[in-house]
Amino acid sequence: MTSSAALEASRQELVALHLELVRSGLVVWTAGNVSARVSPDTFLIKPSGVGYPELDAASMVLCDLSGAVIEGDLSPSSDTAAHAYVYRHMAGVHGVVHTHSTYATAWAARGEPIPCVLTAMADEFGGEVPVGPFALIGGDDIGRGIVETLQGHRSPAVLMRNHGVFTIGRSARDAVKAAVMCEDVARTVHVSRQLGEPLPIAADDVDRLHDRYQNVYGQR
Numbered sequence: 001m002t003s004s005a006a007l008e009a010s011r012q013e014l015v016a017l018h019l020e021l022v023r024s025g026l027v028v029w030t031a032g033n034v035s036a037r038v039s040p041d042t043f044l045i046k047p048s049g050v051g052y053p054e055l056d057a058a059s060m061v062l063c064d065l066s067g068a069v070i071e072g073d074l075s076p077s078s079d080t081a082a083h084a085y086v087y088r089h090m091a092g093v094h095g096v097v098h099t100h101s102t103y104a105t106a107w108a109a110r111g112e113p114i115p116c117v118l119t120a121m122a123d124e125f126g127g128e129v130p131v132g133p134f135a136l137i138g139g140d141d142i143g144r145g146i147v148e149t150l151q152g153h154r155s156p157a158v159l160m161r162n163h164g165v166f167t168i169g170r171s172a173r174d175a176v177k178a179a180v181m182c183e184d185v186a187r188t189v190h191v192s193r194q195l196g197e198p199l200p201i202a203a204d205d206v207d208r209l210h211d212r213y214q215n216v217y218g219q220r
């Protein structure tokens with residue numbers, strides 16, 4: 001069971017992470033959301049239709065893994081069913097992010113995976129950023145498309161066709177980082193392609209880069 005102090009800290013972190021989406025230029029108006037698993041069977045998510053500057057800790061909505069509200073005065077994000085489906089089917093996931101960030105969503109609109117042509121992509125995504133199926137909002141279709149695409153894939157990001165980006169992480173912060181990195185590489189590879197055809201990275205080099213970044217890089 002999550003203590004009330006831990007839950008309050010998660011609420012505050014979630015507000016800060018939404019502001020990170022704004023600061024990183026990934027969202028306009030209210031179109032983007034972050035959620036955080038706070039116990040094996042509950043998660044916090046953004047309230048629906050509330051602008052980022054108005055978000056505060058108390059406005060975050062606590063839901064169970066069916067997407068039903070446990071605690072909160074506001075309705076949860078219209079993407080709650082998709083987040084809930086991911087938490088139900090991927091036990092190691094503790095954060096989910098959804099955005100319509102411009103460059104990544106432009107790839108999604110073409111239904112085209114972002115090819116792994118940057119070492120930063122090998123690091124973070126372990127290969128291409130894959131495309132998930134077209135799915136209408138409401139029900140489990142979006143969640144199922146996310147899970148089916150990301151299970152057995154090293155990428156924490158999926159481009160849902162004609163829609164936008166969903167990312168997962170071992171924490172909500174990791175999922176936000178993946179969303180920021182996804183938009184960054186989507187932009188760079190797009191720019192590269194304006195001037196020619198980006199060069200692929202050999203599969204074994206992708207493996208080595210990914211392994212090093214995931215297991216060695218950073219402060220230990």
Ligand SMILES: [Zn+2]
Nearest residue numbers: 098100163164
């Ligand atoms: Zn969306």
